[in-house]
Every structure is written in C-alpha cells, then in structure tokens.
Amino acid sequence: MSGIAIMTSGGDAAGMNPAVRAAVEHASNLGMKPYVVYDGLEGLIDGKIQEATRELTQDMMFRGGTLLRSSRSKRFFDHAFRKQAYDHLKAKGINKLIIMGGDGSFRALNDFFNDFQVPFAGIPATIDNDIAGTDYCLGVDTAQNMILNCIDSIRDTAQSHQRAFVVETMGRDCGYLAMTTAICSGADICIVPEIPYDLESVSKRLSARKQQGGCVIAVVAEGTKVAQYLTRWLEERMGMDTRLTVLGHLQRGGSPTARDRMMATRFATRAVDALCEGRNNQIMVYRDGSHGHTSLDAVVGQKYSVNQDILALSRELSC
Ligand code: F6P
Numbered sequence: 001m002s003g004i005a006i007m008t009s010g011g012d013a014a015g016m017n018p019a020v021r022a023a024v025e026h027a028s029n030l031g032m033k034p035y036v037v038y039d040g041l042e043g044l045i046d047g048k049i050q051e052a053t054r055e056l057t058q059d060m061m062f063r064g065g066t067l068l069r070s071s072r073s074k075r076f077f078d079h080a081f082r083k084q085a086y087d088h089l090k091a092k093g094i095n096k097l098i099i100m101g102g103d104g105s106f107r108a109l110n111d112f113f114n115d116f117q118v119p120f121a122g123i124p125a126t127i128d129n130d131i132a133g134t135d136y137c138l139g140v141d142t143a144q145n146m147i148l149n150c151i152d153s154i155r156d157t158a159q160s161h162q163r164a165f166v167v168e169t170m171g172r173d174c175g176y177l178a179m180t181t182a183i184c185s186g187a188d189i190c191i192v193p194e195i196p197y198d199l200e201s202v203s204k205r206l207s208a209r210k211q212q213g214g215c216v217i218a219v220v221a222e223g224t225k226v227a228q229y230l231t232r233w234l235e236e237r238m239g240m241d242t243r244l245t246v247l248g249h250l251q252r253g254g255s256p257t258a259r260d261r262m263m264a265t266r267f268a269t270r271a272v273d274a275l276c277e278g279r280n281n282q283i284m285v286y287r288d289g290s291h292g293h294t295s296l297d298a299v300v301g302q303k304y305s306v307n308q309d310i311l312a313l314s315r316e317l318s319c
Helices: 016-029 040-046 079-092 103-116 140-161 176-185 199-212 227-236 248-252 258-276 308-315
Strands: 003-008 033-037 049-051 094-101 120-124 164-169 189-191 216-221 242-246 282-287 290-295
Touching (some): 003 016, 003 040, 003 079, 016 033, 016 094, 016 258, 033 040, 040 079, 040 103, 049 079, 079 094, 079 103, 103 120, 120 258, 140 164, 140 176, 140 216, 140 242, 140 248, 140 258, 164 176, 164 227, 176 189, 176 216, 176 308, 199 216, 216 227, 227 242, 258 282, 258 290
Parallel strands (some): 003 033, 003 094, 094 120, 164 216, 164 242, 189 216
Antiparallel strands (some): 033 049, 282 290
16 A cells, blocks of 8 residues: 655644645545654654544644644755655655645755655645745635734724834745735735835825824835834834834634635645656646646746735835
8 A cells, every 4th residue: 555644844834734634534535545744854854754544633624833743954955864764754655745835845855856766745835925836825814814813903903092003924035925914904004025115105195194193004024124114214204103013923823714724625635646646746736716736846946926916006005
C-alpha cells in the first residue's frame, strides 16, 4: 500500500487543519495509507511521523492554526539532515508528500525530490496571500474576517471620541491584507508597499471630514513600516487625537471560515489526486475562479501581483 505523508510548514494559517483532514480522508478512500508529520520539516528530520487515523483528524475542520504544528527549518538545507528525513520515510513506506506553506517550503521539498525522488504536492497557505501563480492562499479569508471584526470594533470607539486610528495589519512585504480590509471596512486611508502615497492630498481629502466631526480609520500594511509616522502625522498635521493599534498575531488565529474550509478541502483533494496521477511536484492553485495546479517554477522566485481592481480601489485611499 502506498504511503502518503501530510505536513504543514512556515507560519500557520487557518485552513491547514481542514486540509489535513481532507487529504487524509481522500487518500484513505483511494486506498493509500495516510501519515501526518508533526513540527514541519524539523519533524521530518526527527521522524515525528504518525499514521493518520480518523480519530486524529475528526475535530480538524473547525480548529484554527495547525494541530500538526509547524516550523521554519535551517537544518533541512543540509543534505545530511535531508538523508535522515528520507530514512524515516523509507522505513514507513512513505513515497509521497503533501506540504502546506509558502514557496520556501516548496523549494525545500524540491531539493528533497532532487536528492531522493520523493514526489510532493504543494498547497499555498499563508495569510499574506503573496504566493505567485495563485489568487488565493489558505488562511486569507479567516484573517480578513478577523481584521474586519477588529476594525469594526475600533470604529465604535473611534466614532465615540472623534479620534483617528491607525491599524497595522500583517502581510510581510505584501499589502493584500491591508488593501482588502481597508476597502471592506470603509477605511479612509490605506498605505501599502505596492502604492506610493501622498499625504498632502490625503490631508485635503480629510479636512472636510474633520470639520464635520467624524472619525478617521487608516489601515497600514506592516511592510511599509510607517504606522508610527502616520500616527504622529495625524496628530500633528491633522490635529486629531490619534491612537495606533498593531493587530499582530491575532490575525493568524481563529476558526477557519466557510471559505477557508472549502478551499482547504478542494486544494487537499486535488493534491492527493495530482500525486496519484503521477503529476509530481505540482503546486495547487486557484486562478480566475478555477482550481488547478502549476509547476514549481511558476511559483518559486516569481513575484505575486495584486489584482488590478484591488490596486485601483486602494490607490484612491492612498492619496
Ligand atoms: O507570513 C505570515 C506572517 O504572519 C507575516 O504576515 C508576518 O510578518 C510573519 O508571519 C510573522 O512571523 P512570526 O510568527 O515568526 O512572528
């Protein structure tokens, strides 16, 4: 019986658990023996591999984070540790891998394939939504909803005191989370790495608002590193009582939304199918409303570009 192991890698993202569950179920239904790897690539090196049972995955649909835990592994760059990982897989008869994470994780398993010919399938999973070749990464919808709940709450208190609030979102170098949540929360300002901003025009736009006595909400992507500067600018230039809220890791937690559960299930079952059909080292993608898969080269080292409509809407909030 063919063994297939499922693992999560890099930053956790809501949707990872439902994807593990779906991959285990689908692989079993196709007659494979599913395993899970704990602690990502580090756990692969240390042999933290366990046969997956229905009992193990039964509560996974609604749990956030990754119950398999995750890691960012430096040791996996070293061939000797990759050999150790391979020996663990060989001993259990595992000859296929599914990994959830970002392009660093996919690249690591590609090196592993080049060494030991263990094929893999990749599932894009990061709240940053910054992986090239796919319009969607697992965890994004849950993070967006978490951020929106926070901004809606902040608006209540901002309105009550006629204050300005700067809200910093995660996203590393990508402004996707900030742009989409700024649009959906009805924010007044959005500052992201992808768009040059112009505070002079922002000031003209907001002056009328200030005279009418409203609050101001600014959403700033962490990659810009301007949250504190903008807070001071709103205080000093706009004369508004201003507070800064850095949302931090709460954006990564929470029970996966319906969209993330659905995307997880579809990505994972396709990953199992791709491996069964002998399509090795493919990355599952969602583009223009359809699921598919693409080669590693179309993903790794390529730059993700945010959708033009979202950029255009955000531009209006950056000047
Ligand atoms: O890549 C996901 C992410 O949450 C980024 O948005 C953020 O910059 C980073 O991970 C935080 O990493 P850590 O959890 O290691 O602090």
